[in-house]
Amino acid sequence: MSSTEASTPYVTVDDLEVTYTDASVTALSGLSLTIDRGQFTSVVGPSGCGKTTFLKVVAGLLPATSGQVAIEGKPVHGTSRDIGIVFQSPVLLPWRNILENTMLVPNVQHLDKKAHRERARELLHMVGLTGVEKKYPNELSGGMQQRAGVVRALVSDPPILLMDEPFGALDALTREQLNVDLQRIWMQTGKTVIFITHSVTEAVFLGDRVVVMGARPGRMLEDITVELPRERALHDMASPEFGAYTDHVRDLLGVGTASVD
Numbered sequence: 001m002s003s004t005e006a007s008t009p010y011v012t013v014d015d016l017e018v019t020y021t022d023a024s025v026t027a028l029s030g031l032s033l034t035i036d037r038g039q040f041t042s043v044v045g046p047s048g049c050g051k052t053t054f055l056k057v058v059a060g061l062l063p064a065t066s067g068q069v070a071i072e073g074k075p076v077h078g079t080s081r082d083i084g085i086v087f088q089s090p091v092l093l094p095w096r097n098i099l100e101n102t103m104l105v106p107n108v109q110h111l112d113k114k115a116h117r118e119r120a121r122e123l124l125h126m127v128g129l130t131g132v133e134k135k136y137p138n139e140l141s142g143g144m145q146q147r148a149g150v151v152r153a154l155v156s157d158p159p160i161l162l163m164d165e166p167f168g169a170l171d172a173l174t175r176e177q178l179n180v181d182l183q184r185i186w187m188q189t190g191k192t193v194i195f196i197t198h199s200v201t202e203a204v205f206l207g208d209r210v211v212v213m214g215a216r217p218g219r220m221l222e223d224i225t226v227e228l229p230r231e232r233a234l235h236d237m238a239s240p241e242f243g244a245y246t247d248h249v250r251d252l253l254g255v256g257t258a259s260v261d
Helices: 052-057 098-102 104-108 111-128 141-155 171-190 202-204 234-238 238-251
Strands: 011-020 025-035 040-044 066-071 083-086 160-164 190-199 208-213 222-223
Touching: 011 052, 011 104, 025 052, 025 160, 040 052, 040 202, 052 083, 052 160, 052 190, 083 104, 083 141, 098 104, 098 111, 098 141, 104 111, 104 141, 111 141, 141 171, 171 202, 171 234, 190 202, 202 234, 202 238, 208 238, 222 238, 234 238
Parallel strands: 040 190, 040 208, 083 160, 160 190
Antiparallel strands: 011 025, 011 066, 208 222
């Protein structure tokens, strides 16, 4: 289980609201929560409920209309080196090989190339990509590309990792394996993770907690603590305890609600 002993929250979201004025759409309304250092927080909800908007505000890519997000008590204004981001698409540069792609952030931030190249190799080994460092993205499967995207986000060692439906475009078997891999990486690195997903089972499998969001304007329906032991295995999804969590989340979202599995 992740460490949550910190006396004060690491990430604080206080009455967050985001309105897109050009479309007169309120994406988030009254969202408040706190996240402890090292905690894995899954966020699940229907399409259009503001999950990605929430992540963009935490990342400093989008300003809040009202309310705020703070990290260690400091309001978020713009991007930070303390945050790594993994998108739904790995967005690897096709003209750079895999090792060069993972080194993108250290290169842009003018960090020590030798040290970070070694770190990149260690992470590539951790996610099962040893031997593909010189290959180009079009030579790898979608799952391997997404693993490389995770390494790229981790190589500069940011304490916070934001993940926006990173496995949503993958087939079911690859997605399950990457869930197992991500859990292992998180347990080894101790990152604070906010993980956006449409999948109820994925949210419960990965999360220390599951934040369930309702339809737009996005608001929190419930913040559920997942009291399942670590390290979790795929066969645990068949247990009554796991099923009780997924059933409860689905009940909150409503039977037949679109875009959740």
